[in-house]
Amino acid sequence: MTIIETPSAAAELLKKQDNILILVHGHPDGDTLGCGYSLCRALRAMGKKANVSCSDEIPHKFDYLLKGVDEQSFEPEFITAVDVADTKLLGKKNEELFKDRIDLSIDHHPSNKFFAKSTIVDAKAAAASEVVLQVIRELGQEVTPEIANGIYTGLSTDTGCFRYSNVTPRTLRMAAEMIEAGADNAAINTVMFETKTKSYAALERECLANMQMLFDDRCAMITITQDIFDKTGSDESECDGIAALPRQVEGVLIGITMREKPDGNFKVSLRTHAPIDASELCSKMGGGGHARAAGCQLEGPLENARKVLMKNLKDFFDSENE
Amino acid sequence: MTIIETPSAAAELLKKQDNILILVHGHPDGDTLGCGYSLCRALRAMGKKANVSCSDEIPHKFDYLLKGVDEQSFEPEFITAVDVADTKLLGKKNEELFKDRIDLSIDHHPSNKFFAKSTIVDAKAAAASEVVLQVIRELGQEVTPEIANGIYTGLSTDTGCFRYSNVTPRTLRMAAEMIEAGADNAAINTVMFETKTKSYAALERECLANMQMLFDDRCAMITITQDIFDKTGSDESECDGIAALPRQVEGVLIGITMREKPDGNFKVSLRTHAPIDASELCSKMGGGGHARAAGCQLEGPLENARKVLMKNLKDFFDSENE
Numbered sequence: 071m072t073i074i075e076t077p078s079a080a081a082e083l084l085k086k087q088d089n090i091l092i093l094v095h096g097h098p099d100g101d102t103l104g105c106g107y108s109l110c111r112a113l114r115a116m117g118k119k120a121n122v123s124c125s126d127e128i129p130h131k132f133d134y135l136l137k138g139v140d141e142q143s144f145e146p147e148f149i150t151a152v153d154v155a156d157t158k159l160l161g162k163k164n165e166e167l168f169k170d171r172i173d174l175s176i177d178h179h180p181s182n183k184f185f186a187k188s189t190i191v192d193a194k195a196a197a198a199s200e201v202v203l204q205v206i207r208e209l210g211q212e213v214t215p216e217i218a219n220g221i222y223t224g225l226s227t228d229t230g231c232f233r234y235s236n237v238t239p240r241t242l243r244m245a246a247e248m249i250e251a252g253a254d255n256a257a258i259n260t261v262m263f264e265t266k267t268k269s270y271a272a273l274e275r276e277c278l279a280n281m282q283m284l285f286d287d288r289c290a291m292i293t294i295t296q297d298i299f300d301k302t303g304s305d306e307s308e309c310d311g312i313a314a315l316p317r318q319v320e321g322v323l324i325g326i327t328m329r330e331k332p333d334g335n336f337k338v339s340l341r342t343h344a345p346i347d348a349s350e351l352c353s354k355m356g357g358g359g360h361a362r363a364a365g366c367q368l369e370g371p372l373e374n375a376r377k378v379l380m381k382n383l384k385d386f387f388d389s390e391n392e
Numbered sequence: 393m394t395i396i397e398t399p400s401a402a403a404e405l406l407k408k409q410d411n412i413l414i415l416v417h418g419h420p421d422g423d424t425l426g427c428g429y430s431l432c433r434a435l436r437a438m439g440k441k442a443n444v445s446c447s448d449e450i451p452h453k454f455d456y457l458l459k460g461v462d463e464q465s466f467e468p469e470f471i472t473a474v475d476v477a478d479t480k481l482l483g484k485k486n487e488e489l490f491k492d493r494i495d496l497s498i499d500h501h502p503s504n505k506f507f508a509k510s511t512i513v514d515a516k517a518a519a520a521s522e523v524v525l526q527v528i529r530e531l532g533q534e535v536t537p538e539i540a541n542g543i544y545t546g547l548s549t550d551t552g553c554f555r556y557s558n559v560t561p562r563t564l565r566m567a568a569e570m571i572e573a574g575a576d577n578a579a580i581n582t583v584m585f586e587t588k589t590k591s592y593a594a595l596e597r598e599c600l601a602n603m604q605m606l607f608d609d610r611c612a613m614i615t616i617t618q619d620i621f622d623k624t625g626s627d628e629s630e631c632d633g634i635a636a637l638p639r640q641v642e643g644v645l646i647g648i649t650m651r652e653k654p655d656g657n658f659k660v661s662l663r664t665h666a667p668i669d670a671s672e673l674c675s676k677m678g679g680g681g682h683a684r685a686a687g688c689q690l691e692g693p694l695e696n697a698r699k700v701l702m703k704n705l706k707d708f709f710d711s712e713n714e
Contacts, residue, residue, distance in 0.1 A: 232554045235578030239568035246561035256557035271641045278597040319593045
């Protein structure tokens with residue numbers, strides 16, 4: 071296991087390779103897809119064969135990222151994962167196929183598990199796209215409008231459109247550069263931040279209707295059961311936006327979303343306000359993530375998952391009061 | 393009436409003056425206040441006397457912009473308006489007092505009425521704060537953390553946190569520079585974009601729960617009765633955010649909000665997607681507004697108001713099909 075310190079060293083590694091498979095994480099978001107497809111385009115522009123692979127279906131709102139990147143036929147010789155902190159996050163298919171074979175991990179999660187032979191992690195990057203952009207430049211590749219769209223998508227979606235505390239001056243400057251390189255920022259923002267699918271709108275309505283205030287209104291919690299997914303015609307891929315809602319209520323320090331997986335267990339997403347460390351809280355329940363956004367898995371049924379969560383929240387608030 | 397072409401020429405004008413009154417527009421927003429207080433701080437740092445004046449009360453969420461800028465006692469000798477396109481927008485008090493006496497207008501609205509003796513308008517600036525920042529630099533003044541907070545507030549609030557099509561690479565670079573100068577971007581964004589009062593959150597929940605899809609899902613309509621205001625503890629001042637919700641649903645061309653006034657009549661707000669002209673539709677019901685956001689009043693009770701609205705919408709869609 072090698073830690074790579076600079077984007078140029080990561081680029082040197084890629085330059086030597088061909089037939090490169092790029093893995094994005096399951097339930098793909100704008101950052102992992104932006105990284106994956108932008109890097110794929112850059113590698114192909116160098117004459118290399120490269121594909122992007124995702125265990126799960128890619129939501130249609132990301133169609134513009136994939137356009138023109140048809141699957142190439144080759145046997146992978148070098149495997150890189152982008153925006154993937156842990157092989158568990160690859161999703162079932164790619165975890166089974168590739169978990170022990172990953173050559174390079176390009177990431178920004180401080181919780182990266184160093185599962186790859188070589189890893190570059192920039193925990194100060196708001197999005198993995200910040201790291202991938204630097205790698206693409208070190209590859210000597212032009213940032214085409216398509217690549218710019220991918221990187222811009224990663225920068226904007228991982229920061230709530232430059233809203234969150236992870237934004238740095240570099241994030242904003244890179245976004246400026248992507249617009250200059252041809253990224254269609256306004257159109258991307260409309261799709262990502264101003265449009266709700268009908269199923270998402272229905273899901274949001276159900277979630278707000280069942281939002282509970284807990285611990286003297288310091289927590290707000292949304293619960294999404296499989297019944298709610300069925301009733302609204304929505305699915306897990308639409309939960310990212312939901313996870314942001316509970317923390318938005320004035321006075322709430324910890325926003326919680328519990329969603330039931332098809333197997334009856336629960337995925338918990340925490341969003342906190344400073345100084346509460348979401349990652350630390352989730353690590354006590356076997357999970358991890360960032361300081362203000364983290365997650366964990368809890369065993370179902372709902373009553374059980376809730377019990378574990380409530381116990382951990384109570385312990386947290388009790389220790390705060392000491 | 394003189395048009396000033398460059399921020400440095402505007403700065404030269406200000407350098408010669410003292411006892412400067414800065415006017416912001418009525419119902420003040422983050423851009424006009426960010427401009428006003430940042431410019432005021434810069435002028436005071438030069439040893440000049442300067443005040444900011446607003447016709448209306450300044451919402452508490454902007455308290456941090458005002459901190460430390462106590463009113464100074466002087467007779468205004470030079471009056472400048474920031475982010476004010478028309479003297480009508482100064483609000484009653486300042487319009488009456490100053491409308492014919494304004495020396496300098498610093499603005500970004502293409503609709504600026506050139507009411508001042510000298511005017512600098514940069515219509516490509518996403519926020520008037522982009523212009524004011526350049527003027528402050530040309531004044532030779534350091535961008536302190538307090539000034540940076542003001543300019544950042546203007547940049548972010550006038551762009552929906554860098555979401556709208558008015559954002560340029562310059563907007564993002566200036567935001568990056570403001571963060572480097574000490575702007576507390578994360579805290580500002582939390583207050584401006586991530587916080588819903590409890591009453592607003594309750595109102596939003598009720599509104600989404602009663603949202604109806606109409607005319608083959610081309611319209612989405614929210615109805616707010618006085619009962620809902622009572623039940624949620626909210627009031628009409630909180631309806632601006634609500635009016636944006638129906639149009640966000642995928643496929644919706646006309647988003648409608650009908651809200652009951654205390655007298656039992658209804659205020660209708662329309663938000664449309666291009667090419668539907670909200671103003672034209674509302675004018676048929678005795679109202680008006682902008683192309684994508686307009687309104688009208690309809691007589692209660694609810695059944696009556698709905699009937700008139702449905703008739704007009706039906707006529708509109710029928711004429712579209714012809």
